[in-house]
């Protein structure tokens with residue numbers, strides 16, 4: 001299901017990091033980025049290492065503050081501007097409209113895997129039994145053995161934790177999904193489960209933006225690519241310097 005009315009629209013997006021170790025030098029990363037994603041589309045961000053793909057994705061989610069430009073999200077049949085928005089506006093968009101799937105699970109001590117996964121639905125007012133049923137469905141689909149569902153994920157393998165994280169991030173049907181390497185460190189069988197889930201979301205009408213270094217995964221899920229180009233660096237600054 002594709003719709004020509006975008007769910008996410010970015011214009012003139014600009015972002016620099018300030019490198020304190022180099023006398024507060026501004027390191028430009030994103031310059032004048034423009035993109036638009038409609039329901040049913042999956043836009044893959046491509047470009048060389050260090051070009052700014054993660055920076056762009058995190059800026060879309062409001063983890064990084066943009067210096068200029070516009071990030072608009074369709075919510076309640078209207079555009080909500082995220083650049084310069086109040087934190088509560090960003091939180092509201094995250095709660096209702098835009099999900100982010102990272103590679104890493106923030107492990108909560110003593111909470112079982114099924115409750116970790118069910119929690120975002122519970123927070124939105126779902127019946128506990130329904131949230132649990134949906135969490136179990138996703139865990140099964142992602143190949144987490146049922147014997148692990150009642151255990152806290154702290155001792156799970158890296159790949160198991162990653163899949164619990166994906167299940168938790170996808171349990172809510174967000175209209176917009178941002179995916180940061182969702183299949184990194186998964187084996188082939190588990191990768192296929194994640195790919196299937198992403199395709200289902202896309203075909204059900206989610207607007208997706210993602211980074212997929214695995215070209216097989218990218219080809220399986222992406223409907224378009226957006227090339228992120230590295231901006232010209234100021235003289236004397238090498239990429240990879242942390243602020």
Ligand SMILES: Nc1ncnc2c1ncn2[C@@H]1O[C@H](COP(=O)(O)OP(=O)(O)OP(=O)(O)O)[C@@H](O)[C@H]1O
Pocket residue numbers: 017018027029047048049050051052053054055056238239240241242243
């Ligand atoms: N917090 C930060 N502080 C300072 N510089 C940063 C920060 N995060 C990223 N950068 C710099 O911004 C540039 C873009 O980094 P980013 O991680 O967005 O690239 P990428 O395209 O996702 O790379 P890769 O494909 O290797 O993951 C790099 O030069 C990086 O060093």
